[in-house]
Amino acid sequence: MKKKITLLFISFFILASCSSDEDSSATPVAPVAPLTIKAALNGGGVDVSWSVVGGTGITYNVYRNDNPVKINATPLTEAKFKDVLTSTGSFTYTVTANSGGMESAKGVVSEKVILELPKTRTVESISTRENTKSEYTYTYDATNITKIISQTIKSTTTRLSDQTVTVYDVTAKYTYNEDLITKVTYYNVDNTVKSSYEYVYNTKRDLTSMIRKGFDGTIDYTINYAYGTDGLITETSDYPDWGTWVYTYEKGNMIKYVHSTSYVDMTNYVETSDFVYDTKNMSTKNILGFNTTLIGVNSANNEASSSVIVTEDGNVVNTRLSRSEYTYNENGYVLTKMRFHGKPTATVLNEKTVITYY
Template sequence: MKRKITLLFISFFILASCSSDEDSSATPVAPVTPLTIKAALNGSGVDVSWSVVGGTGITYNVYRNDNPVKINAAPLTEAKFKDVLTSTGSFTYTVTANSGGMESAKGVVSEKVILELPKTRTVESISNVDNTKTEYTFTYDATNITKLVSITIKWTMIKLSDQTVTEGNSTIMYTYNGDLITKVNNYKAATPSTEYVYNERNKETAMIRTKSDGSIDYTVNFAHNDDGTITETSDLPDWGTWVYAYEKRNTVKYTYSALKYGSTNYVETCNSIFDTKNSYSKNILGFNNLITEGGGVNNQISSSIIGTNDGRVVTTRSYKSEYTYNENGYILTKMKYIMTLSAPVLTEKTVITYY
């Protein structure tokens, strides 16, 4: 009996030892790869998010443009990350999951995110009286590459009758509060500054022009209507009333009404069609919050204007614009024509370069 008990104890010890050896030699297994990933441009950064990987102690790493070096300084415990960009360009992202010192394979690649910012914009205005060439140069904040610091403007006008040349220059300086443009100082111009007022939803409600002595010259007010239109009025007596209608963040229609030509009721209506490409100013921080100064997100390809006095048509005008684009869908050139009965007449040529 004693021999049987001894053998049983030895057998149990051997089994326990084998089990312990197997556990200690088990190979760690890397977690699964995140299945989905999204990347969206947000100001000067990209918001990256992905599907959560199940398990305890899971962390994540994010990689840009398939670079082998991760861009997060510390392991990420949430399925999101903001990549602050320091340059323009095209960017894609992949994500790995980590557990127990093991890293998964890289996951799917996000859609491409593109950041383009205008460097120069040259506009040639053509008329029967003169030709004017205006050059705009854009400068941005070094710590936030989408925040506009200034636009330097140089212009040259040639009077066609005697070839007289007139030149000038000015600089527009921009002030921000967070992501919103709150003030613009225009040096070497008749109106030295403009201030912008917003509501709690970051929608512009007023534009205040000031004189060189700091006093208010006039104020333009913007009412945001329930139907999505915006009504513009001013304390200037001859300003009239403007009503803007939008579609996909573009001004597809405006109606202007005022007492003109004595006491007649003048009404002007403009309908516009836009392309689906990117405007040059799409990514400038705060620009698209400005109603009348903003660049918009797409490009106007045609517009038709009808003006009436007391219901009688007194003027009609139509324009069309032709564009070329770069590989990222941002405009490089624009040719604007006024449509006449005989043939389109070129009125404006624009060339844009990017950083």
């Protein structure tokens, strides 16, 4: 009898153990999806980030534009991802969390990210002496669409007095170091070098100098940039009569410049210009590193109006006014620009620009 009781106890223990093992191997439960997600254009791609999901061994997958195929090659262990774009357009993102071989449902969708890049730009200048029509064509890197490879520039100038036509036809090719443009080389139609510009940056990634070289590689001149407080950038050069340019930047826009120099005859020349901008996007805004190389030329938004006062030895010798009218596409990028000048109302049309996008 005692033996039977012992066997019965052992059988009950084995049964209980098996039942416990079965409970511990219950079907795993998928984790919850991230509750927030952000996406923003930055440095040649889109920075995607999201809220961390609690738990051990959590990884993530990122999906673009509700496509069922994830865009990350390997599971992500951090709550961030950079999507390097190979095309323009509109993009949204969503993220899933993974644990124990189980993937959550897709989470919330990010706000839309819009990438516009100029394809062509045509500028027609209207003058009483000569008219110029310039055409610019932009080409980008297939593996990172925001990197510019080349810019073809063709212009035809017609002198109105005798109808003499002058043609300018070059191609600018761009060299990058990561996301900074380090060199632009200009080529003639026969593929010979016309000139080049080399760009040098400091550890803060600010442009500190631009070196202009001729077709044979010799230095023609160097432009240097120094950075002060309150958005001030000072430009100097070893080029004769270059003088000093002081630019004031605010929210990415050059709102003022002062150009001062002294000529051979000792005349002190000062030109001061103030600018007003719209709130829309420059056509070149998303070209990687492009605007960094164009201090004193490009801004984040489009110039709406400007005024220039020129003095010599403290006496005002000239004033200029200009204003521009724009049309925009649905994403807030310029399609057309009409530029007017004249005193005092700036009503004479002197330039027309048309832009297309990829």
